[in-house]
Amino acid sequence: MMTRRGVVLGVWLLGISLISPARAGLESLQYLSEEYKPFNYTQPSGHPAGLAVELLERIWKRTHTQPQVIRFLPWARAYQRLQLQPGTVLFSTARTRTRDSLFHWACPIARTPIVLLALRSRQLHLDNLQQLATYHVMAVRADVGEQLLHTQTDSWLKLDTTHNLELALKQLRAGRIDVLSFNERVARQVWQEMGEQDAALQTLWSLGEQEFCFAFSPGTSTQLIAQFRQALQQEVSSEGYPQLLERYQLRH
Structure with a gap:
């Protein structure tokens, strides 16, 4: 017969099992960017804006992710963190032949x-x-x-x-x-x-x-990257994406 203590422990473990996937979701990633208007920039109010920021916010919404903090850093410093810290996302990052094998990618944001x-x-x-x-x-x-x-x-x-x-x-x-x-x-x-x-x-x-993309650091969860890519592709394939490019004057 299970004791009262055993019931409490079982409920606690069940709670942990339900909470863990959320903590291991896109909320666990660190989002870095730079001043790179119209892709990503800070408004006078201090809030982030730009094409890539809007795409990211839509990805969060699709994946039921709470809005996360986006840290704006000088590019060289942010790029160094991308190379060294697992779980880091840097945008907007050009996907060049030199960089291609260094990181994981979710594309596209836009081409320019x-x-x-x-x-x-x-x-x-x-x-x-x-x-x-x-x-x-x-x-x-x-x-x-x-x-x-x-x-x-x-x-x-x-x-x-x-x-x-x-x-x-x-x-x-x-x-x-x-x-x-x-x-x-x-x-x-x-x-x-x-x-x-x-x-x-x-x-x-x-x-x-x-092609400009979201770049993920080495060691980042492949499951999270796959989840992110799927949501991005859904956005890029939607009717709203060309309008988004038009609004930021990035449509060819």
Whole structure:
């Protein structure tokens, strides 16, 4: 015959078994991002916003996950955590050949070109990437713009880096650098928010269109990643996804 103590213990163990799956769900992941408008950014109110943030919130809703904290960090620091800390999600992350085998992926958020930008007033011209050797070139540290340039120039290019896009654009505006390697749509949007005219920027060269995704660190639960991917695919396949791209001016 089961004692009263045994009944209480049985109820407690049952409660643990019911609670554990929730604790092991998407709530257990750490969500990291950066200022990368219109993909992900903080509003003046301090709340996160952007295409990727909206997709993430819809994924949480589909998976019955309570809204989680999104931490905004400088890209290089967030990227380092993605490499070292299991259970980390970083977005929006370009899925390049160099990065592909390093992480697990849930795609897509959207696709957008990575380009070399210059001031139109400088009247610079490129026939090939070897000509970059004569220019002062900058990228954001650990960003896809830096990685693609190193890949496509076999690392011979001397490249300055900074931790912040706006600082890089200010350097470009002041004439302290000649060329900036970055996501074209993001750079142009920040440029205009700085009070500058879009036409003042010239696209010198395209490094290729990149797919931006949610990247998961090594060691993250494959079951959680599969759950996340399924919810993302449901969103991307929905009627609302093209409208979402349109609203953030990311639809081709």
